[in-house]
Amino acid sequence: MTETGPPAEDLTARARIRDAALEMFAEHGMKGATFRGIAEAAGVSVGLVQHHFGSKQELREACDAYALDTIHRLSAEKIDGIGDPGFLARAMRIDLPVRRYLARALVDGSPAAARVFDDLVDTTETYFTAPLPPGVNAPATTDVHGYAAALVAITIGMEVLHEHLSRVLGADTFTPEGALRLRRALFDVFDDRLLSPELAARARAAMREYESGGFGRTARAGDGAPTEEGP
Amino acid sequence: MTETGPPAEDLTARARIRDAALEMFAEHGMKGATFRGIAEAAGVSVGLVQHHFGSKQELREACDAYALDTIHRLSAEKIDGIGDPGFLARAMRIDLPVRRYLARALVDGSPAAARVFDDLVDTTETYFTAPLPPGVNAPATTDVHGYAAALVAITIGMEVLHEHLSRVLGADTFTPEGALRLRRALFDVFDDRLLSPELAARARAAMREYESGGFGRTARAGDGAPTEEGP
DNA sequence: TTGGAAGCTGAACGTTTGTATGGGAGGAGG
DNA sequence: CCTCCTCCCATACAAACGTTCAGCTTCCAA
Structure with a gap:
């Protein structure tokens, strides 16, 4: 579904709808965003929204899947793309709406957003239990799991x-x-x-x-x- | 509107509706909570909700005002009520729903919640610029305002x-x-x-x-x- | 007792919502 | 030519929503 690079066909109506839905969900919440509002923002008809994504629930799940995929893809590319000029700008253009969406989804209650949160905690905890790079000290705590959770919550909280x-x-x-x-x-x-x-x-x-x-x-x-x- | 002590008339239908609305708004968001859901949770008819609080917007503003008032009242009582046994239990019973409501209202966009946030930042900043109690160091930063904002955001983020x-x-x-x-x-x-x-x-x-x-x-x-x- | 205000209810209205349906434009292949 | 397929639009409809309204109790003052 997603290319490793930047999605070249991102001008399709389907992608435009998805992007508009991402933004609308992020701004008005899962309940506040409407089919008609999304359709208008995407510049398409209401019927086309449901032609591509059957129901509102499915549209939301598609956004969840896209957000999940984007997070994973960008974090994978971030490792070797850090030197590429323009990568950050491109990553941000895609990444920022996804992060805003996930921040809202965390509050509105989305399984995908919850999973991103859990994964972040796992990753952070693993990062701390593995050998650390020079200059980074091991956390002085008896509860590394809680430590990681607090750290992730602080980070995510800034976005929310x-x-x-x-x-x-x-x-x-x-x-x-x-x-x-x-x-x-x-x-x-x-x-x-x-x-x-x-x-x-x-x-x-x-x-x-x-x-x-x-x-x-x-x-x-x-x-x-x-x-x-x-x- | 609010007594200094625990509201004795908190069994009135109006108070029950307000409490139910607080909970519903906190759980389902400002858009997701419905008049009928609130009425059912409060054990009253839909018409009564409308009778006491005219519109949904007014009900929401009433919740905002109540939350604002509770925060201020409790923080004022906290100073000399800290030794009173049972005060904490009583405070929590009132405080907890309010905090959950405000946490949700911050995301859904409520003027009252934003004001609570701003006030907290102000209070924290003032706390740091005034003479500090023994054992508390002055924050090592050139941007006390940002420091206070970050601290408040961390705290509130935990609730959100x-x-x-x-x-x-x-x-x-x-x-x-x-x-x-x-x-x-x-x-x-x-x-x-x-x-x-x-x-x-x-x-x-x-x-x-x-x-x-x-x-x-x-x-x-x-x-x-x-x-x-x-x- | 009478009267009126306050607390409360149930049914209705118009709007907005998500969803279903029928059909049109435009190319691809026969 | 026809036909199919994909993309796309406008409309229709039932459900749920906020809101309105007429009327029923209850209670207290006159």
């Missing part, structure tokens, strides 16, 4: 909250300028130690105590937003 | 991606067990230094060079997912 981050930062985080500013900020957060070693040790001790105490006898998950502002 | 984090971690992150595991993992990530000082310095230099070079002449924002797995 893209709109709000862009507004707050004053620059679209999908443009080079905004992406750089966000990257710098994230880098600072990761390279920084907000808590002194003593306070960090106390926090860890408190978590252990909390755990051994049967989670405080009454349900206390309400304050589950960690490291937000104060201790 | 709650479903996937729970699946991957094997425990609902809204229960004490799952929340603790996630908190530990996040704590490890924040307290850890994945990159050696040399590599971190190189990464910073690369970002500066990238910036001064006009963002690489061609659009390169596609790889905007920072610190994901490799360098």
Whole structure:
């Protein structure tokens, strides 16, 4: 279905519909996007949408499959295409809508998006358990799986909250300028130690105590937003 | 509209409808939730929903206002209610649906949710520029605003991606067990230094060079997912 | 007791949705 | 020429949606 290179026949009506659906699903959600809206965005009739993709569910699954395939294909090409000028621009043109789609699909509940998330966690965990490149330290944790999950969630969260981050930062985080500013900020957060070693040790001790105490006898998950502002 | 304590009249049909709407909006999105579904969940007729809250838009705005008010009220009470036994349980019962609602509203695009996000960034930024409590270091960054935005986005992202984090971690992150595991993992990530000082310095230099070079002449924002797995 | 407001219901209306259907334009092969 | 096939469009229709409306209780004040 997909070529290894850039799909040459990407001007077909079917591809245009798929792209329009990707965008509409990403912007209005799986329920908010309509057949007629997609058809109009693609410049075709409503009937053609269902001629190519039978039902809305099938159109959505086609988008899922395309997104899944694109993610895998681009991550495979990324390895040896990193030196090719124009590859990044081409990759971004295809990649960006897919990432926006997947970000929305994660919230709206799509099996494909969930799988991408799980795969990312697996990949990250494997990356950390395998021999690491020089300069990269092994994560100091007893729960590499959780560590990887948190890392992936942070990364994906930036995409899901893209709109709000862009507004707050004053620059679209999908443009080079905004992406750089966000990257710098994230880098600072990761390279920084907000808590002194003593306070960090106390926090860890408190978590252990909390755990051994049967989670405080009454349900206390309400304050589950960690490291937000104060201790 | 809201008492300072726990709303005693929370058994009224209006409150039941509001709670049901909160839940439905959180689960199915603003477009996916229906009047009839909300009415059924609240155990009332469709007409009553319309009687109390005129239109769907108004119902949504009522949920927004309630969520906004709850967030502010709870954060105010949190200061002196932290010692009160049962307060956390009560707070969680009210707080949790609101947080789930806001997490969904952030993606579906609600002014109130956006405001909560902005306020959180402001609060965090102010927290960092004001004198810090002992044990908390000032963030080592030249962009405190971006730093605060990244921190808030990370926190909120955990709530938005709650479903996937729970699946991957094997425990609902809204229960004490799952929340603790996630908190530990996040704590490890924040307290850890994945990159050696040399590599971190190189990464910073690369970002500066990238910036001064006009963002690489061609659009390169596609790889905007920072610190994901490799360098 | 009477009256009216408030809480609540069920049935209806018009619109929008996803989907089904019939048919037309244009080339390929016989 | 005809025929088939693919691509494509306009319309039709049932279901679900938000919304409207007339009427039923319940309760409290006059």
